[in-house]
Amino acid sequence: MQELSARYLDAILATDKAAAGRITDAALTAGLAPLEIYEAVFTPALYAVGERWAANQITVTAEHIATALTEAEMTRLLPHLLSPERTGRLALVASVAGEQHRVGARMVADCFEALGWDAHFTGADTAIDRLLSDVSGLRPDLVALSLTLSMNLSQLQRSVEVLAAVARDTPVVVGGQGLRGMDLGGLSVHPNLRVVADLRQLSALISQITPYPGTPLPASGPLAEPQTPPAWAPFLAEIAALPTVGLGVADAFEAAGPALIADVNSQLEARLDRDALVGTAGLETMRTNHTHHHRFMSGWLRQGTPSGLMGTLAWVIAAYTTHGFALTYWAHEIDAWLAAIDRRLTPAEAAALRPVYRWMLQAMPRIAELPA
Ligand code: B12
Numbered sequence: 179m180q181e182l183s184a185r186y187l188d189a190i191l192a193t194d195k196a197a198a199g200r201i202t203d204a205a206l207t208a209g210l211a212p213l214e215i216y217e218a219v220f221t222p223a224l225y226a227v228g229e230r231w232a233a234n235q236i237t238v239t240a241e242h243i244a245t246a247l248t249e250a251e252m253t254r255l256l257p258h259l260l261s262p263e264r265t266g267r268l269a270l271v272a273s274v275a276g277e278q279h280r281v282g283a284r285m286v287a288d289c290f291e292a293l294g295w296d297a298h299f300t301g302a303d304t305a306i307d308r309l310l311s312d313v314s315g316l317r318p319d320l321v322a323l324s325l326t327l328s329m330n331l332s333q334l335q336r337s338v339e340v341l342a343a344v345a346r347d348t349p350v351v352v353g354g355q356g357l358r359g360m361d362l363g364g365l366s367v368h369p370n371l372r373v374v375a376d377l378r379q380l381s382a383l384i385s386q387i388t389p390y391p392g393t394p395l396p397a398s399g400p401l402a403e404p405q406t407p408p409a410w411a412p413f414l415a416e417i418a419a420l421p422t423v424g425l426g427v428a429d430a431f432e433a434a435g436p437a438l439i440a441d442v443n444s445q446l447e448a449r450l451d452r453d454a455l456v457g458t459a460g461l462e463t464m465r466t467n468h469t470h471h472h473r474f475m476s477g478w479l480r481q482g483t484p485s486g487l488m489g490t491l492a493w494v495i496a497a498y499t500t501h502g503f504a505l506t507y508w509a510h511e512i513d514a515w516l517a518a519i520d521r522r523l524t525p526a527e528a529a530a531l532r533p534v535y536r537w538m539l540q541a542m543p544r545i546a547e548l549p550a
């Protein structure tokens with residue numbers, strides 16, 4: 179299967195639709211169920227696409243093409259996947275607000291279809307209002323939410339809170355890469371919520387709800403906690419020792435987003451060395467990074483774990499550096515956040531946030547030196 183996935187990766191990177199199709203057909207002929215092809219062939223190949231993007235070996239356009247070809251292959255597999263026997267149940271499946279990644283959620287929708295459910299897939303970036311109107315209009319038997327980027331955790335949290343308020347009896351399942359290493363305690367506001375690792379676990383869960391004549395995928399283990407590299411240990415201890423910020427301050431930080439981001443953007447744009455700081459990545463990428471920083475920190479200040487912050491900082495520094503940012507950019511960015519926080523928030527809120535930002539200021543150069 180690894181070999182099939184490696185060949186599939188070559189095909190999608192070469193934009194070779196015919197080769198991708200042949201590999202899917204070979205997997206079917208070898209007896210793999212469509213959901214197994216999703217898990218064992220498509221998913222690892224797309225993860226490898228992401229690693230190549232992070233290492234600046236391929237462009238965002240290549241990511242888009244890899245997705246489009248994979249979605250085309252998924253559509254081709256549909257007749258093999260759809261179960262002829264229907265349970266009459268409906269699942270509403272959505273990627274949370276802010277999330278442009280949709281393939282994992284679409285696989286989840288197909289998993290329901292394979293086990294006789296109907297799935298209403300709302301696609302990427304499902305605004306909370308939209309989720310709400312679909313829940314009240316369609317009255318699904320279950321809602322499944324997908325999170326790829328942990329910076330969107332606060333959007334997931336909000337969606338779950340709204341569902342707990344308006345559809346308490348409707349079970350919710352949440353899953354996706356963005357959950358790894360995050361503190362998910364806040365999600366327990368919903369009395370009937372399950373965190374599910376992958377399609378194997380999901381198919382086992384669906385088969386429990388609606389026992390199905392077909393054979394579910396073999397069960398997998400629980401959501402694996404990421405292994406943190408030993409070199410992270412001192413950083414994790416330092417983050418754990420930071421004073422907690424408090425929900426009120428996290429709310430104020432989030433609400434001041436537009437003003438904070440504009441302030442940080444203008445400070446960095448005004449620098450004479452700005453082009454050297456962002457290099458070939460360009461100023462637009464820098465502005466996007468500031469928006470992402472704010473979104474991630476809004477979630478992390480509420481529900482973050484040390485490994486969630488450390489993992490994101492390590493990833494951000496590595497990925498943006500390979501895309502052209504100078505290592506000196508990070509200190510200037512964090513300095514700009516400290517100044518913006520002082521200007522845009524109350525003195526008490528700024529005092530609560532300062533230890534976290536001061537820690538990032540001195541930790542980022544050390545994180546940049548860690549081996550990849
Ligand atoms: C394609 C892609 C894109 C496309 C998405 C197109 C689309 N229509 O989906 C585009 C170009 C838009 C994109 C944009 C970005 N991306 Co992108 N992207 C990817 C890539 C290569 C593949 C995503 C994918 O389809 N994976 C395959 C699916 C099947 O995997 P999955 O979502 O994990 O789903 C599986 C399980 O998690 C589970 N699951 C998922 N949801 C649920 C829900 C439930 C209920 C259950 C039970 C299970 C479940 O089921 C699936 C099967 O096992 C990933 C690499 C990766 N590691 O995934 C990067 C990746 C996710 N992207 C990344 C980044 C940084 C970005 C950008 C910020 C920058 C960029 N690259 O342009 C933007 C952000 C946009 C946004 N706001 O969302 C990073 C995230 C890093 C991080 N740690 O946060 C990754 C990991 C790349 C990397 N290695 O650096 N991206």
